[in-house]
Amino acid sequence: MSNQVTDLNLGKGLAEMLRGGVIMDVMNVEQAKIAEQAGAVSVMALERIPSLLRSQGGVARMSDPKMIQEIMNAVTTPVMAKVRIGHFVEAQILEALGVDYIDESEVLTPADDANHIDKRKFKVPFVCGCTDLGEGLRRINEGASLIRTKGEAGTGDVVEAVRHMRQLIGEIRGLRNLDETELYAKAKELRAPFDLVQQTAREGRLPVPNFSAGGVATPADAALMMQLGAETVFVGSGIFADASPAEAEKRAKAIVKATAGFEDPRIVLEASTGLPQPMVGQSIGSIKKNDRLADRGW
């Protein structure tokens, strides 16, 4: 099908437009409208939010294009949707549908246990998850124009999001202490292309925007990730899990406010006050190693 080479800079450009915002998982038109009204910069259309995928089990696949299309028709913000790791036909379907961004996501059940999608073959931009610098640079090399740290989706436990962001930022900081010669060995250790390692070392940041995902459930969590270096936060289950529409809207507005004002404790205080209970969630320690989503992807 398409042999168009992706213009990485246009995908990166859209990611730049989403900075300082909140991208919300939504399961239907009603939720998409709530998200947009609450100031979301983008919505991720999926049939089951990660907390439901976790509790219901089974194989998780790309959502019904009909549901994604309805959401695209209902809101004016960019719409993202997820495909399984390595499932390039699901990606072809979403490109044909015309979504604005594809998330090649560990939240769904992987379709290929060795290869990710060759994202350079697509015109539509891709976001991918990572848990460390090497993984992030491998995804960028495959054509991802936006990286998000994975965290552990559907838990409402922010600890993995923090761990992955600290890992990524720490490794980038570490590159700055290496000279040119040492970067070759580092690239080998990271299993990442030398030119991307060199660029990251030179600029002190990833070659594409760096967002955070997986476990953000409160305004304080969102501000925490922003202060740690995230440029935008994905909130998956944290808004619509265990909530009525009115409660979800309050949570959504509060997280948007705290993300925009993340540097000012008074704003985060206002955003954190008088909210409905956050999602009950599940602490990472209670999840068996095999059930952890962040380990998916290579």
Next chain:
Amino acid sequence: MVIGVLALQGCVEPHIEKLQGLGVGVKRIRKQENLQGLDGLILPGGESTTMAYLVRLFNLEKPLHELAKKIPFWGICAGSILMAKEVSRGWGTHQLSLGLVRANVERNSYGRQLESFRGRIDYSENDVNSNTEVILNVPFIRAPYFLSWDNGVEVQGICDGQPVSLKDGIHSITSFHPELCDSIFFHQKFVDLCTSMSGHGCASEHVY
């Protein structure tokens, strides 16, 4: 010379880098208190619904309106939507009424992200046929159209026959992203305008 960049959400840092490259002072604007001492203000690209919501949330609509009487504003993509007198298609609930440029701007007119592209801009002042500058490879990202404008509003930039840059008095709007292209041309133009208005052109390296 200090230029502010509205930094509530969106594509802020590339503007800061361009402005620093020109040796002017730069200030990120997140609240009312930051609005003092500016010679110009950039309203960057981003999500217009989100930015409009945040401008309201942080009580910036009125102060911005007042400030616009004194210094030039430059709106890029979503920023042009915030500055337009009329907005067509899908504002949703968060309409702003800064009304700084007497034009009708239609959101997302080029289509979704798959229709984002890089284009050639033919730029000229006063008369579209004289002294045209050509700037290549300028990104348009889910860009708006400028559908119509009042008498006295000047069309300065054209791409594929579409007007993409308008100037109304001291304020201007562009539907493309000059901060994401290699050229410094458009930022230089804005700095020159702010310098001519402020009457003191001394460059400051200071970043707030």
